Amino acid sequence: MIRIYIIGAGVIGRYHAEAVRKLSVEEPVLLKVADPNQQTLSVFQEAFPEAEAYADAGVMLSEAAKEDDIVIIGTPPFTHFELSRMALKSGRHVLCEKPLVMNGKEAEELLELAKRQNRMLGCCSDRFLGLSKTEEVKQLLLSQTLGNLYKVTFVYRNQRSRAGVEYQPESKWFLDRVKSGGGILMDWGPYDFTVLNDLLNPEAIEVVAAWTSQPVTEIDPADITYDVEGHVGAMLQYCLPEGKKVWVQYERASCTHGEPYHHVELEGTMGAVKWSPYFETDEVVFKQDKEGQVNTQESLIAHNSPYTVMDHPIYYFYRKVRGLDSRATINEQAVFNLQCLQAIYDCAETGLSQTVSMLSRNELVSFPCK
Ligand SMILES: NC(=O)c1ccc[n+]([C@@H]2O[C@H](COP(=O)([O-])OP(=O)(O)OC[C@H]3O[C@@H](n4cnc5c(N)ncnc54)[C@H](O)[C@@H]3O)[C@@H](O)[C@H]2O)c1
Numbered sequence: 001m002i003r004i005y006i007i008g009a010g011v012i013g014r015y016h017a018e019a020v021r022k023l024s025v026e027e028p029v030l031l032k033v034a035d036p037n038q039q040t041l042s043v044f045q046e047a048f049p050e051a052e053a054y055a056d057a058g059v060m061l062s063e064a065a066k067e068d069d070i071v072i073i074g075t076p077p078f079t080h081f082e083l084s085r086m087a088l089k090s091g092r093h094v095l096c097e098k099p100l101v102m103n104g105k106e107a108e109e110l111l112e113l114a115k116r117q118n119r120m121l122g123c124c125s126d127r128f129l130g131l132s133k134t135e136e137v138k139q140l141l142l143s144q145t146l147g148n149l150y151k152v153t154f155v156y157r158n159q160r161s162r163a164g165v166e167y168q169p170e171s172k173w174f175l176d177r178v179k180s181g182g183g184i185l186m187d188w189g190p191y192d193f194t195v196l197n198d199l200l201n202p203e204a205i206e207v208v209a210a211w212t213s214q215p216v217t218e219i220d221p222a223d224i225t226y227d228v229e230g231h232v233g234a235m236l237q238y239c240l241p242e243g244k245k246v247w248v249q250y251e252r253a254s255c256t257h258g259e260p261y262h263h264v265e266l267e268g269t270m271g272a273v274k275w276s277p278y279f280e281t282d283e284v285v286f287k288q289d290k291e292g293q294v295n296t297q298e299s300l301i302a303h304n305s306p307y308t309v310m311d312h313p314i315y316y317f318y319r320k321v322r323g324l325d326s327r328a329t330i331n332e333q334a335v336f337n338l339q340c341l342q343a344i345y346d347c348a349e350t351g352l353s354q355t356v357s358m359l360s361r362n363e364l365v366s367f368p369c370k
Contacts (some may be wrong), residue, residue: 001027002023004020005281007075009040010075036055069088073096080102104339110335111331122328123190125191132304134277146271157256163187176224183214188252202238204297205356213337268334282300307328343356
């Protein structure tokens with residue numbers, strides 16, 4: 001029997017509880033949940049009467065820890081650091097929602113604590129890892145079918161999909177930087193850089209240029225704090241093993257007056273592959289040259305698994321805790337992924353290039369790829 005503790009009974013807490021139900025096929029689970037909002041807790045309890053409910057997370061975690069206990073943090077980002085710290089100190093493994101924490105410094109501190117406690121620190125930004133279509137793209141990359149990779153385009157532009165405005169309007173914390181850590185980059189960037197870093201496996205990244213903007217609409221909330229970006233862009237250089245370098249053009253918008261589109265593509269000297277790492281399509285489009293002409297192969301690669309992307313974080317983390325083969329994003333990798341976002345914000349704010357290295361994640365060194 002494994003014990004799983006969910007902190008935060010809101011929207012994502014309920015998704016995790018659904019996933020925990022599926023996990024019961026692997027092994028019996030004892031589920032507990034904590035949320036100070038009585039109404040939210042009642043809604044959760046109605047849907048998941050099997051869960052033991054608490055108003056206070058500290059009280060829930062005060063019982064003696066067992067070796068394989070897992071705590072899922074499903075609260076707004078400004079609470080992730082303190083709650084993860086409390087859960088690690090209670091002697092339990094921690095799987096935290098994205099973004100892992102509010103900034104790079106907090107991420108470093110949590111990792112140190114996790115190491116001291118000999119516990120794992122995971123991030124739910126691994127939700128989209130392991131999808132069959134993206135694994136196919138990875139195979140094309142690893143088998144050198146694309147030749148030398150030199151350019152990655154990762155662009156997602158939506159015109160009106162701001163969390164806290166058009167999406168989940170009841171959760172206003174998304175719009176306040178002090179509570180969310182940022183806008184669209186903190187909301188979807190964790191997934192983007194988890195997918196990118198899983199594919200490319202960089203030793204370091206350099207954010208060479210970056211910008212953020214907050215496009216204005218006539219329904220912008222005026223009575224609450226709304227100070228997060230709706231549009232962000234960056235040019236990054238990825239430093240891969242064996243001294244290889246790849247340019248990554250990154251862009252994300254939850255609000256723009258420009259054209260909406262998405263374009264995710266890897267370009268190499270021998271071929272290019274385009275696909276959607278998320279929901280839009282299962283199509284993988286591979287292009288190469290045939291006798292001087294562009295030859296296009298399109299495949300539909302559906303993902304057939306009882307576990308959906310919303311189930312993945314706890315499913316992967318559970319497997320990691322059990323020592324099984326797993327796609328979980330944990331420890332140094334989870335911290336590195338968060339620091340890529342921090343580096344984009346820092347570059348946009350200072351105008352200076354920023355570097356994050358897997359080896360010395362704390363250092364901001366100029367031009368490490370050279
Ligand atoms: N909503 C989504 O579709 C979605 C998807 C993926 C990830 N996430 C991530 O999940 C996290 C939570 O988002 P959400 O949409 O579920 O928010 P939400 O507003 O629906 O729920 C958050 C819950 O956390 C509770 N909470 C706050 N402080 C707490 C504390 N100290 N102890 C216990 N509970 C506490 C609140 O009372 C609230 O019920 C965020 O990091 C978000 O980025 C959300």
